[in-house]
Each structure stands twice: as C-alpha cells, then as structure tokens.
Amino acid sequence: MTTKFLLAEADLPTHWYNVVADLPNPPPPPMGPDGKPVGLDALAAIFPPGLIEQEVSAERWIAIPEEVREILRLWRPTPLHRAHRLEAALGTPAHIYYKNESVSPAGSHKPNTSIPQAYYNRIVGVKRLATETGAGQWGCSLALAGRLLGLEVRVYMVKVSYQQKPYRRSMMQTWGAEVFASPTTLTNAGRQILEKHPDTPGSLGIAISEAVEEAAGRADTNYALGSVLNHVMLHQTVIGLETRKQMELAGDYPDMVFASCGGGSNFAGIAFPFFADKAAGSNVRLVAVEPTSCPTLTKGVYAYDYGDATGLTPLLKMHTLGHDFVPPGIHAGGLRYHGASPLVSQLVHEGLVEAMAIPQLETFEAGVLFSRTEGIVPAPESTHAIAATLRAARECTRTGEAKTLLFNLSGHGHFDMSSYDRYFAGELQDYEYPTEAIRESLSHLPKIA
Numbered sequence: 001m002t003t004k005f006l007l008a009e010a011d012l013p014t015h016w017y018n019v020v021a022d023l024p025n026p027p028p029p030p031m032g033p034d035g036k037p038v039g040l041d042a043l044a045a046i047f048p049p050g051l052i053e054q055e056v057s058a059e060r061w062i063a064i065p066e067e068v069r070e071i072l073r074l075w076r077p078t079p080l081h082r083a084h085r086l087e088a089a090l091g092t093p094a095h096i097y098y099k100n101e102s103v104s105p106a107g108s109h110k111p112n113t114s115i116p117q118a119y120y121n122r123i124v125g126v127k128r129l130a131t132e133t134g135a136g137q138w139g140c141s142l143a144l145a146g147r148l149l150g151l152e153v154r155v156y157m158v159k160v161s162y163q164q165k166p167y168r169r170s171m172m173q174t175w176g177a178e179v180f181a182s183p184t185t186l187t188n189a190g191r192q193i194l195e196k197h198p199d200t201p202g203s204l205g206i207a208i209s210e211a212v213e214e215a216a217g218r219a220d221t222n223y224a225l226g227s228v229l230n231h232v233m234l235h236q237t238v239i240g241l242e243t244r245k246q247m248e249l250a251g252d253y254p255d256m257v258f259a260s261c262g263g264g265s266n267f268a269g270i271a272f273p274f275f276a277d278k279a280a281g282s283n284v285r286l287v288a289v290e291p292t293s294c295p296t297l298t299k300g301v302y303a304y305d306y307g308d309a310t311g312l313t314p315l316l317k318m319h320t321l322g323h324d325f326v327p328p329g330i331h332a333g334g335l336r337y338h339g340a341s342p343l344v345s346q347l348v349h350e351g352l353v354e355a356m357a358i359p360q361l362e363t364f365e366a367g368v369l370f371s372r373t374e375g376i377v378p379a380p381e382s383t384h385a386i387a388a389t390l391r392a393a394r395e396c397t398r399t400g401e402a403k404t405l406l407f408n409l410s411g412h413g414h415f416d417m418s419s420y421d422r423y424f425a426g427e428l429q430d431y432e433y434p435t436e437a438i439r440e441s442l443s444h445l446p447k448i449a
C-alpha cells in the first residue's frame with residue numbers, strides 16, 4: 001500500500017504546457033476601454049518581454065530556463081499522496097489522491113510562478129517589483145523570489161489579511177520585502193478609496209491598483225501578479241505535469257480533478273495538463289471550487305472587465321463580479337477576487353471545465369477532517385478543494401462506485417490558525433450570497449466602445 005508517489009529531481013519538467021495550443025477557440029485579447037486590443041507596448045510599462053511573450057504565446061511547450069529549474073529543485077518535484085486514512089474515515093470506495101504543494105518554502109503553489117517572474121525581470125535589468133497580496137501567500141512567494149534572484153520587493157497587503165495574518169507579514173520581512181496594509185495613502189488609488197470608504201477591509205482589486213500605479217510610475221520597478229494572467233497559469237503547469245507522471249506510478253488515472261479557485265492558478269496548474277488529455281479524448285472532469293461568498297465562476301458574468309478596482313489595467317474577458325465588488329471578509333483570503341483567469345473563464349464558458357461554490361463552514365469542516373486523518377493542516381483556500389472532493393467521495397459511498405478523485409492541496413494553513421480558532425469557537429459564519437452588492441457592482445462593468 002503506497003502512500004506517497006515521488007519523482008526524482010531529474011523528473012522536474014523541462015517545459016511548461018501552454019493550454020492555448022489545445023483550446024477550441026483562440027482566447028479573446030486584452031482590450032483598452034476604446035474597444036481595441038491593447039498593444040504589447042502598453043504591457044511593457046509594467047512587465048518584462050519574456051513574460052509578455054508567454055502571455056500571448058500559442059506554443060504548446062515553452063522551455064523552463066535552467067536557473068529557474070535549479071531554484072524550483074529546492075522543493076520540487078512535490079509529492080503526490082494517496083489519502084488512505086481519509087478514505088478509511090469516509091468508508092468510501094473512492095480512491096483519493098492529493099498533490100502536495102504545501103511543501104514549498106512559502107507554503108503554497110505560488111513560488112512556482114514568483115521564481116520565473118523574478119527571473120524574467122532580472123535578466124532585463126529590472127531592480128524592484130511591486131505587488132499585492134491577499135492572505136499573504138503571494139507576497140511571501142514574491143519576497144522569496146526577490147531574495148533568491150536579487151530584486152527588491154514591495155508588497156501591498158489587503159488590510160483585513162494584514163490584521164488577521166501578522167506572521168505572513170513577518171515572513172515577507174524575513175525575506176527582506178517591504179509590506180504595507182492596503183489601501184495606503186502612498187498611492188492615488190489608495191487615497192481615492194480611503195476617502196470614500198475609510199473603514200474598507202481592502203480587497204485584492206484595490207491592492208492591485210496600488211501596485212500597478214507604483215510600477216507604472218517608476219522606471220526601475222515592474223509589477224508582478226500572482227494569478228489570473230496567462231503566463232501565471234503557464235508557470236503553474238509544473239504541478240499537473242508532475243502529477244500525470246505520478247498517477248502513472250500509482251497505476252491510476254483521475255475521473256475528477258478538483259482545485260480551489262481564486263484567480264485560477266492552482267486550478268490551472270493541476271488541471272491544464274489533464275485538459276491536454278481531455279482534448280485528446282479522455283473523460284476526465286475538471287472542477288474549479290470557489291466560495292459561495294465570492295462566486296465568480298458560478299454567478300459572475302463572462303464579460304470584459306478591469307483586473308483591478310479602479311480601472312488601471314487593460315480589460316480582460318473573464319468571469320467577473322464587477323471590478324468594484326468587495327467580497328465579505330472570509331478567511332480564505334486568497335479566494336477574495338472579483339475576477340478569474342481569462343483562460344479558466346473561457347474553459348468554463350465553453351463547458352469544458354466545471355465550477356462549483358461551497359460555503360465557508362463546510363470548507364472548515366472538511367479541513368479539520370483532513371487534518372485529523374492525513375495530518376497536514378490545510379490552508380483555508382485549499383479546504384474548498386477538499387470539501388468538493390469529500391462531496392464526490394460521499395457520493396461514491398452511496399453509489400458504490402470506486403471513482404478516482406484527485407485534488408490540489410494548494411497550501412498549508414500554519415499561518416491561518418487564528419481562522420481555525422474562530423471556527424472552533426463557533427465564530428465563523430456562512431455568508432449569504434451577496435446578491436445586492438453583486439448586482440450593484442455588475443452595473444458598473446465598463447461599456448466598451
């Protein structure tokens with residue numbers, strides 16, 4: 001009975017997989033408010049050429065630079081686990097596997113992209129990176145990458161998370177980054193929001209506005225985004241490429257693949273390489289799991305919208321709740337984003353990827369069961385994937401089917417213990433679907449000329 005399926009360092013992928021090569025339709029391009037596709041020069045103000053190339057590439061395979069692979073080898077390949085104890089606790093005939101992305105130094109999948117992003121900036125002489133962070137996972141990942149590749153990092157951290165997760169801030173500072181609670185008074189975007197909503201808990205959309213404004217205004221500084229964009233989805237495919245080999249070692253193949261979805265990158269990371277199989281005829285089902293309080297894929301509209309709260313970014317065709325939607329302060333901070341990856345959105349829109357939403361209490365219940373059987377305390381974001389897997393496993397118990405279920409354990413919850421405390425104290429709630437707030441923010445979608 002094998003518990004972990006391990007690859008050698010030599011098995012670390014040499015290329016990223018670009019899902020665009022297998023899409024039935026070409027992705028709609030980013031647009032300006034004038035309704036014209038944005039020129040690549042507009043992106044060049046905040047991104048380096050290597051990443052812009054990847055952003056628009058349709059090449060199926062893109063080589064991973066050797067220096068990036070060397071750093072990824074600090075923790076990759078990551079283990080694939082068979083969750084024998086969880087299966088036993090559920091009494092399910094299902095086979096449950098999880099890919100363990102919690103073993104990175106930052107504790108999540110995010111360094112898979114922060115490292116190459118810092119690399120492509122450094123090779124063109126960029127000295128500083130500005131970014132936003134929700135729960136702090138991305139800020140930590142970029143702080144780590146900046147340290148390992150020799151760039152300064154400044155992080156705008158969503159205020160509610162800054163207060164809930166002080167040790168994430170400490171961790172970023174340990175790696176040498178500067179951290180501010182967003183909105184700040186350092187940027188026009190921050191000052192504008194504070195004037196209207198002095199008590200705002202902040203949001204990823206607002207923090208993105210601040211970081212983009214800083215990067216656009218300084219020649220030595222670029223912007224780095226932890227999710228949503230095509231190049232981020234690309235970098236994360238190391239997860240699924242490894243997992244496909246590991247499932248082969250296990251002599252099994254998933255019927256369903258689950259991952260939590262904030263901006264879509266850990267989902268894309270595990271699911272896109274399996275989408276390549278699906279495009280070639282496999283029946284594998286790919287399921288993105290989001291919170292009911294921020295239901296971008298299940299209740300949002302598929303439309304052009306801004307990536308940030310104040311409208312500084314190009315318009316992306318994606319599922320969105322409206323760029324000025326501020327989600328309730330749920331504890332899965334990394335899933336509080338109004339939009340989603342254009343690639344993931346397109347696949348959901350075309351019916352090739354499924355989406356579901358799960359309420360907060362069910363996700364914590366799933367996280368506790370997972371901790372008590374498999375041992376690892378999962379990040380509140382990851383518990384969404386676990387809860388969805390549990391639903392499918394319990395369905396197998398009812399029907400007697402022995403399905404193979406795979407989920408992405410996107411991170412551990414060691415910096416989220418105050419959220420677990422509040423769950424145990426009975427202080428967490430399920431938020432109603434914020435119908436009114438979403439209707440209001442959707443009425444502000446940009447009208448394209």
Ligand SMILES: *Cc1c(COP(=O)(O)O)cnc(C)c1O
Nearest residue numbers: 137227262263264265266334411
């Ligand atoms: C950031 C984060 C997520 C959500 O972001 P995606 O881009 O959708 O992957 C999920 N899990 C963890 C642990 C995270 O840090």
